[in-house]
Amino acid sequence: xxxxxxxxxxxxxxxxxxxxxxxxxxxxxxxxxxxxxxxxxxxxxxxxxxxxxxxxxxxxxxxxxxxxxxxxxxxxxxxxxxxxxxxxxxxxxxxxxxxxxxxxxxxxxxxxxxxxxxxxxxxxxxxxxxxxxxxxxxxxxxxxxxxxxxxxxxxxxxxxxxxxxxxxxxxxxxxxxxxxxxxxxxxxxxxxxxxxxxxxxxxxxxxxxxxxxxxxxxxxxxxxxxxxxxxxxxxxxxxxxxxxxxxxxxxxxxxxxxxxxxxxxxxxxxxxxxxxxxxxxxxxxxxxxxxxxxxxxxxxxxxxxxxxxxxxxx
Amino acid sequence: xxxxxxxxxxxxxxxxxxxxxxxxxxxxxxxxxxxxxxxxxxxxxxxxxxxxxxxxxxxxxxxxxxxxxxxxxxxxxxxxxxxxxxxxxxxxxxxxxxxxxxxxxxxxxxxxxxxxxxxxxxxxxxxxxxxxxxxxxxxxxxxxxxxxxxxxxxxxxxxxxxxxxxxxxxxxxxxxxxxxxxxxxxxxxxxxxxxxxxxxxxxxxxxxxxxxxxxxxxxxxxxxxxxxxxxxxxxxxxxxxxxxxxxxxxxxxxxxxxxxxxxxxxxxxxxxxxxxxxxxxxxxxxxxxxxxxxxxxxxxxxxxxxxxxxxxxxxxxxxxxxxxxxxxxxxxxxxxxxxxxxxxxxxxxxxxxxxxxxxxxxxxxxxxxxxxxxxxxxxxxxxxxxxxxxxxxxxxxxxxxxxxxxxxxxxxxxxxxxxxxxxxxxxxxxxxxxxxxxxxxxxxxxxxxxxxxxxxxxxxxxxxxxxxxxxxxxxxxxxxxxxxxxxxxxxxxxxxxxxxxxxxxxxxxxxxxxxxxxxxxxxxxxxxxxxxxxxxxxxxxxxxxxxxxxxxxxxxxxxxxxxxxxxxxxxxxxxxxxxxxxxxxxxxxxxxxxxxxxxxxxxxxxxxxxxxxxxxxxxxxxxxxxxxxxxxxxxxxxxxxxxxx
Numbered sequence: 001x002x003x004x005x006x007x008x009x010x011x012x013x014x015x016x017x018x019x020x021x022x023x024x025x026x027x028x029x030x031x032x033x034x035x036x037x038x039x040x041x042x043x044x045x046x047x048x049x050x051x052x053x054x055x056x057x058x059x060x061x062x063x064x065x066x067x068x069x070x071x072x073x074x075x076x077x078x079x080x081x082x083x084x085x086x087x088x089x090x091x092x093x094x095x096x097x098x099x100x101x102x103x104x105x106x107x108x109x110x111x112x113x114x115x116x117x118x119x120x121x122x123x124x125x126x127x128x129x130x131x132x133x134x135x136x137x138x139x140x141x142x143x144x145x146x147x148x149x150x151x152x153x154x155x156x157x158x159x160x161x162x163x164x165x166x167x168x169x170x171x172x173x174x175x176x177x178x179x180x181x182x183x184x185x186x187x188x189x190x191x192x193x194x195x196x197x198x199x200x201x202x203x204x205x206x207x208x209x210x211x212x213x214x215x216x217x218x219x220x221x222x223x224x225x226x227x228x229x230x231x232x233x234x235x236x237x238x239x240x241x242x243x244x245x246x247x248x249x250x251x252x253x254x255x256x257x258x259x260x261x262x263x264x265x266x267x268x269x270x271x272x273x274x275x276x277x278x279x280x281x282x283x284x285x286x287x288x289x290x291x292x293x294x295x296x297x298x299x300x301x302x303x304x305x306x307x308x309x310x311x312x313x314x
Numbered sequence: 315x316x317x318x319x320x321x322x323x324x325x326x327x328x329x330x331x332x333x334x335x336x337x338x339x340x341x342x343x344x345x346x347x348x349x350x351x352x353x354x355x356x357x358x359x360x361x362x363x364x365x366x367x368x369x370x371x372x373x374x375x376x377x378x379x380x381x382x383x384x385x386x387x388x389x390x391x392x393x394x395x396x397x398x399x400x401x402x403x404x405x406x407x408x409x410x411x412x413x414x415x416x417x418x419x420x421x422x423x424x425x426x427x428x429x430x431x432x433x434x435x436x437x438x439x440x441x442x443x444x445x446x447x448x449x450x451x452x453x454x455x456x457x458x459x460x461x462x463x464x465x466x467x468x469x470x471x472x473x474x475x476x477x478x479x480x481x482x483x484x485x486x487x488x489x490x491x492x493x494x495x496x497x498x499x500x501x502x503x504x505x506x507x508x509x510x511x512x513x514x515x516x517x518x519x520x521x522x523x524x525x526x527x528x529x530x531x532x533x534x535x536x537x538x539x540x541x542x543x544x545x546x547x548x549x550x551x552x553x554x555x556x557x558x559x560x561x562x563x564x565x566x567x568x569x570x571x572x573x574x575x576x577x578x579x580x581x582x583x584x585x586x587x588x589x590x591x592x593x594x595x596x597x598x599x600x601x602x603x604x605x606x607x608x609x610x611x612x613x614x615x616x617x618x619x620x621x622x623x624x625x626x627x628x629x630x631x632x633x634x635x636x637x638x639x640x641x642x643x644x645x646x647x648x649x650x651x652x653x654x655x656x657x658x659x660x661x662x663x664x665x666x667x668x669x670x671x672x673x674x675x676x677x678x679x680x681x682x683x684x685x686x687x688x689x690x691x692x693x694x695x696x697x698x699x700x701x702x703x704x705x706x707x708x709x710x711x712x713x714x715x716x717x718x719x720x721x722x723x724x725x726x727x728x729x730x731x732x733x734x735x736x737x738x739x740x741x742x743x744x745x746x747x748x749x750x751x752x753x754x755x756x757x758x759x760x761x762x763x764x765x766x767x768x769x770x771x772x773x774x775x776x777x778x779x780x781x782x783x784x785x786x787x788x789x790x791x792x793x794x795x796x797x798x799x800x801x802x803x804x805x806x807x808x809x810x811x812x813x814x815x816x817x818x819x820x821x822x823x824x825x826x827x828x829x830x831x832x833x834x835x836x837x838x839x840x841x842x843x844x845x846x847x848x849x850x851x852x853x854x855x856x857x858x859x860x861x862x863x864x865x866x867x868x869x870x871x872x873x874x875x876x877x878x879x880x881x882x883x884x885x886x887x888x889x890x891x892x893x894x895x896x897x898x899x900x901x902x903x904x905x906x907x908x909x910x911x912x913x914x915x916x917x918x919x920x921x922x923x924x925x926x927x928x929x930x931x932x933x934x935x936x937x938x939x940x941x942x943x944x945x946x947x948x949x950x951x952x953x954x955x956x957x958x959x
Contacts, residue, residue: 141589146581222721254455
């Protein structure tokens, strides 16, 4: 097991390398002179040239990449010119807020998705299955940013159950109940689509598994139907659902961009949107890299879970 | 098992002329509804220039934030006094155009990458797919954000960004299909005929891949409309004065509390559009997915449904373990009824081994699986007959009573031990579970008993083996584990469904002799299903031969092997090669067994029987008793006339 995890960790290194190359290339696609962009259109040519030299932009691309990469290894992601603070500080602060939002959302969609999928499969073609299937379809067809607005209108404006936006109350608050109150609506909204995807997949996997020979064996042993479904079938179905939960983590992290904007959650998604409109390229670059790396590492964990579940992979 | 449905159902359907895909789609109310709504929305969007709508971009500050159903503004006006209905229709036009364009771009480049990678293989494939993996390593929308960040906000840039992040879906799907196709004969043939790689790729492979491209497009287009709208909502897509549904929603958000309709209406439109696409897409998938058509995705319940119209009154005889009379099991598949078992009687005395023999599709497995209700429902159901287990009718018992008997009084050994053992649990876990299902033992005691069972079936190092997973054992070892499981609760009857078919010949012999020994030691009755007379002679006391769901001959093993009475039996025996008789002819039986949803009148074997007479093809032919315990269902049995007549 330890050897396997070490192997997967090593395999993640080239992927993270690849991510950094893609981000670097995309940022290099930006038209125009970055120095000019930073200094503004009134800059003198000497100043532009000096800044270019300072930024290392006069060197060949490959060399620039490695300098850039080396800097990041030392935690130097540059300075955000709009916020005038190190990119890494801002990114980590914002990313932790995103994790507070995305973590519960991922937990919610896993639990509800698995439950709905199992019920749907066990009651196939019954009314419960039909209702769940239809709700799931509505869930994956709803624009999450619109759903967020609807929830704010209903649960924050009409019945004042939850605060409409932000992460903490402006006055007082700061404790866990305050955070939970602020968290409920955005986390639910964020979970909706992924719940649908996981529910659909769980249903299909369960139905496939329930036809397998080893399920007939389990029944032939005379164990209870409950045990057949929740132990034998569910464990086998989980093997194909777990990787999808890993993929859904990516959609949840991405979807946070909308939800954070709608609910004004101070996470990395709303930071990125603002940074893009203000052309704060270093901030965008750092944010994208950190989130993508976290996603790769999360999928590493998913891989390990998968191996624990399925001995055939060891 | 259930060969009957698996093998014959789809074939039969095709012959009858399948209802067209379009008709099937229309039968699905939801999908048809989706199609209608989608068509309406598209028509509306296309007709926008022709409709009497106010200019969507003309501002009228005096008329700002009119509510829904205001005069002259059906859906009200926005913060700048622009007519929302007009903007909605024009915005839908933009959103649709952007979504469709993004889908086409992603489909084009993704498919191209998939085709080339799949066809070229080797290093090209590796390199391209690693690149695709890289793109997929990003959280979905994040990469799109990075691209928009680089290109700058704008509708066209948002379109490119969404297209790029969707390329991997196409590339992966298409590559998978292409890899399979490029190894097929027609590609080799094209290559030999001197066609260039490009010609082969686009003239031979592409037409075969096209349906997959279209299915992938139909499943991703909804997403792409959502995501482009999302980027516009964030202010990174459509820039004023241009508006799509997303940017309308984004504008409305700022005045959510004062004029919610400004943002709710465009959001509702996105939802309707995407929902209709998804409904239609699901319908298309349901029509095209072969697993749904064959019923391979319907869930079997815990026990076969019993729908007997009348319950025969039978007197139990003492000393019999199993007394089954008039069993009829059917499969109901989409309007067709497959009569897999058409009235079967079986008797099994204590400690006796009865061989149930027949070709694939003869109904022997269905007969055996009907006993403890292990035929999957749907589509199977028991429609007639009784099965007395030590005097009690299994078919009138409750599910719970049957469950109590399964694995305790009656246990099963199945054909392929790799697929019948659960791959994710250790052999020990599965044995312990079987023991604890019927015996109140502590875990430690059950463990010990499990190890004893493994020792009983001659598995070396039993305590060690308990920790093994099924895939870590050899085929013979796995089947021994299954036999051990069948013996876990001192069963009085074992139903063995082709337990040696999936094994090597030498292992077969070991498993057979093990079964024979255990039968004597435990005085357990065995119902042994097989198609192999060689196996029958090794273990069975009596034999029942099945054909097209009925027993055609029964008797002791010696009688049947030495003097088969039914022409089918004699031909089945002739199929078995005998060592040391190289000169003997092996006669395959001409023709195929009849389809059980359309059985001929009279003898089902008549069509393949060289001795068939006109009277064989009419009326019910009874199972006629020839002597004590020996019967044949034939008007002209072999024993009365010489075989070469």
